[in-house]
Amino acid sequence: MSVVAADRCSKWYGHVLGVSDVTWNLQGGIVGLLGPNGAGKSTLIKMMAGLLRPSRGTLSVFGASPFADVGVRRRIGYAPEHESTWDELTARELVTVMARLAGVPADRAPTAAERAIAEMGMTDAIDRRVKGFSKGMRQRTKLATAIAHDPDFLLLDEPLTGVDPVARVDIVDRIKKLAEAGKTIVISSHVLYEIEALTSEIVVIYRGQVLAEGNVYEIRKLIDRHPHRIRVECDQPRALASVLAAEDHVARIIFERAGVLIETRDPDRCYDQLAAAVLDKGITVSSLSSPDNNLGAVFEYLTGDGRR
Amino acid sequence: MKHEVPTAAATTLTMAALTLKRLARGRVLWVGAIIAALPVMFGALLRARRGPEPAALGDLLWFATLLIAVLPGLFVASSVGEDIEDRTTTYLWSRPVQRGAIVIGKLVAILPILWVLVLASWAASTQVGAQLAPTPNALLAVAGGVTAAAMIAAALATLVPRHGLALTTVYMLFIDFPIGALPASLRYISVSHHVHTIASVRGRAADAPSLAAIALGVICVVWLAIALRRISRLEA
Numbered sequence A: 001m002s003v004v005a006a007d008r009c010s011k012w013y014g015h016v017l018g019v020s021d022v023t024w025n026l027q028g029g030i031v032g033l034l035g036p037n038g039a040g041k042s043t044l045i046k047m048m049a050g051l052l053r054p055s056r057g058t059l060s061v062f063g064a065s066p067f068a069d070v071g072v073r074r075r076i077g078y079a080p081e082h083e084s085t086w087d088e089l090t091a092r093e094l095v096t097v098m099a100r101l102a103g104v105p106a107d108r109a110p111t112a113a114e115r116a117i118a119e120m121g122m123t124d125a126i127d128r129r130v131k132g133f134s135k136g137m138r139q140r141t142k143l144a145t146a147i148a149h150d151p152d153f154l155l156l157d158e159p160l161t162g163v164d165p166v167a168r169v170d171i172v173d174r175i176k177k178l179a180e181a182g183k184t185i186v187i188s189s190h191v192l193y194e195i196e197a198l199t200s201e202i203v204v205i206y207r208g209q210v211l212a213e214g215n216v217y218e219i220r221k222l223i224d225r226h227p228h229r230i231r232v233e234c235d236q237p238r239a240l241a242s243v244l245a246a247e248d249h250v251a252r253i254i255f256e257r258a259g260v261l262i263e264t265r266d267p268d269r270c271y272d273q274l275a276a277a278v279l280d281k282g283i284t285v286s287s288l289s290s291p292d293n294n295l296g297a298v299f300e301y302l303t304g305d306g307r308r
Numbered sequence B: 001m002k003h004e005v006p007t008a009a010a011t012t013l014t015m016a017a018l019t020l021k022r023l024a025r026g027r028v029l030w031v032g033a034i035i036a037a038l039p040v041m042f043g044a045l046l047r048a049r050r051g052p053e054p055a056a057l058g059d060l061l062w063f064a065t066l067l068i069a070v071l072p073g074l075f076v077a078s079s080v081g082e083d084i085e086d087r088t089t090t091y092l093w094s095r096p097v098q099r100g101a102i103v104i105g106k107l108v109a110i111l112p113i114l115w116v117l118v119l120a121s122w123a124a125s126t127q128v129g130a131q132l133a134p135t136p137n138a139l140l141a142v143a144g145g146v147t148a149a150a151m152i153a154a155a156l157a158t159l160v161p162r163h164g165l166a167l168t169t170v171y172m173l174f175i176d177f178p179i180g181a182l183p184a185s186l187r188y189i190s191v192s193h194h195v196h197t198i199a200s201v202r203g204r205a206a207d208a209p210s211l212a213a214i215a216l217g218v219i220c221v222v223w224l225a226i227a228l229r230r231i232s233r234l235e236a
Helices: A039-048 A072-076 A091-101 A109-119 A135-147 A165-180 A192-196 A216-224 A237-244 A267-281 A296-303 B009-023 B028-050 B055-085 B088-095 B099-130 B135-161 B161-180 B185-189 B191-198 B209-233
Strands: A003-011 A015-026 A030-034 A057-063 A076-079 A155-157 A185-188 A201-206 A208-215 A228-234 A249-257 A259-266 A286-290
Touching: A003 A039, A015 A039, A015 A201, A015 A208, A030 A039, A030 A072, A030 A165, A030 A192, A030 B055, A030 B191, A030 B209, A039 A057, A039 A076, A039 A155, A039 A185, A072 A076, A076 A135, A091 A109, A091 A135, A091 B009, A109 A135, A109 B055, A135 A165, A165 A185, A185 A192, A192 A216, A201 A216, A228 A237, A228 A267, A237 A249, A237 A259, A259 A267, A286 B009, B009 B028, B009 B099, B009 B191, B028 B099, B055 B088, B055 B135, B055 B161, B055 B191, B099 B135, B099 B209, B135 B161, B135 B191, B135 B209, B161 B185, B161 B191, B185 B191, B191 B209
Parallel strands: A030 A185, A030 A201, A076 A155, A155 A185
Antiparallel strands: A003 A015, A003 A057, A201 A208, A228 A259, A228 A286, A249 A259
C-alpha cells in the first residue's frame, strides 16, 4: 500500500490556487518537496497532515483520508512551517501534551517526550520555556513534537529555515537517522542544497503543479540544460566576451552598462573559463552574480515562463 | 510502540490541563479578576450615594450581566480564537483527536473559573451594595448566564477567530441585552432575559424561572452545536 496516494488532487483558497491536479504516489523513504515560496508545498503537506481537504480529486495516507479519518493521523507526525507554539510552556510540557494528544498513554507520555527531546539534542533546554528559544531551538522542539508518538510517516515543512549552519548540519543528521529507522519522511524546502543533503529523491513543485519527480541529479541535469545566466561587472567586458564567445556552451553574451551578462548551458565550465580569462587578461572583477540562483528563476526556465 | 487513538475524554482532560496551565501563566486571569471586581466597586458606590438605603438588586444584577457580556469573551473567545489565528491549531488538528473535544476541553477548564469569578463578584456586590446575601436563584441565574455566554463566545470565535472577543461583547451588549428587554417573544433567545427571570428580578407571569432555565439550556446547546459543527469543518 502506498504511504501517500494523490489522484488529480487540487486545492483552491477561494479563487487562489494552492495545488493543481497533483497525481503522486509515495511508497516510502525520504522525499524532498522542492519549490519556491508560494509554490504549493505547504498546501500539499497540510493535505497530507489532515489539515486541509482537497477541493477536487482525492488524497489518501495509508489508504484513508487524513482529514476525515482520525485514526490514520496517529501514524503521522507533522512539524509545521510556522513558529507559533504555546510559548508559556516548557519544551517538556509542550512535547508531553502533543504526545498525549497523539495517543501516548498518560504514564508513558513524559518518557516519550524526554526521548524525543533527547533525539533532537534539546535535553539541556528541556525545562526552559519555549518563549526564550532561538529559531533553531524552536525548530528542534517542533521536530520533537512530531516524533514523540513514534509515527510511521513524518511531514516536515521547511524544518531548516532560519537555522544557523552548524545546527542545520546537526538537524539534517538527526532527520537522516529517523529515515534510517524506517520512517517515511516528506521534507519541504525552497533551497535545493538543503534537500540534496538529505535525499536524492525529490518532487519539484511550482505554481501548485508537480513539475518534475525523481532523482535529484536527473532534475539537476534538466535544470542545467537551460541557459544559466552569470552577470560579471568588470573593467574589460569586451576582452572577457572575446574569450568566452567562442565557447560552444555560451548561448549569448549581452553587454551591460558595467559589464556583461553571459548565458551558458554549462555553468561549471563557464565559471572555470571565466576564472582563467580573468587571470590571463588581468581583468579586474568588481562583482560576480547569478540571477538564476533564485530557485524561482530556474523554475521559470523549466516552465518556459523565463523565455516570455 | 504504537498507540491507540485517544478517547474524547482523554483529549478533553489533556486540553483542559493545557488551558489551565496557560491561564495560570498568562495575564487573562488577572485581567478577568480585575473586571470581576468592578461590580463590587459599583455596589459600594451605590451604597455610598444612597446612604442608609440599600441599593436595588435589579441595579446590581444589571452590572453583573455586564460581566456576563465581557468575561466569557475574554476567556473563551480569546482561547479558541487565538489558537486558530496563531495557527497553533495545526498542532492540535494534525493529531488523532476529535476537534470537538478540543473546544470542550477548553470549556471544561474555563467555565469553573468564570463561575467562581462571576458568582464571587455577584455575592460580594450584593453584600456590599444591598447588604443582602445572594439568593440561590440569583446565583443559579448568573452561573447559567455566564455558561450560555461562554457557548456563544466559543461559537463566535470559531466563526470569526480574529474578532471573537469583540464580537461576543458586541453581541451580548447590543443584540442580546436589547432583545431581552423587548416585550415580544423574541426575548426568549436572549440570555440576559432568562438571567433576570431566573433571578426573579424581571419577567412576566408567564416567564417561570424553571422555563427560563430550560430555555437557557437550549441556548447553550444550540450555540455549542454551532461551535462544534464549525470547528469540525475548519481548515488550517
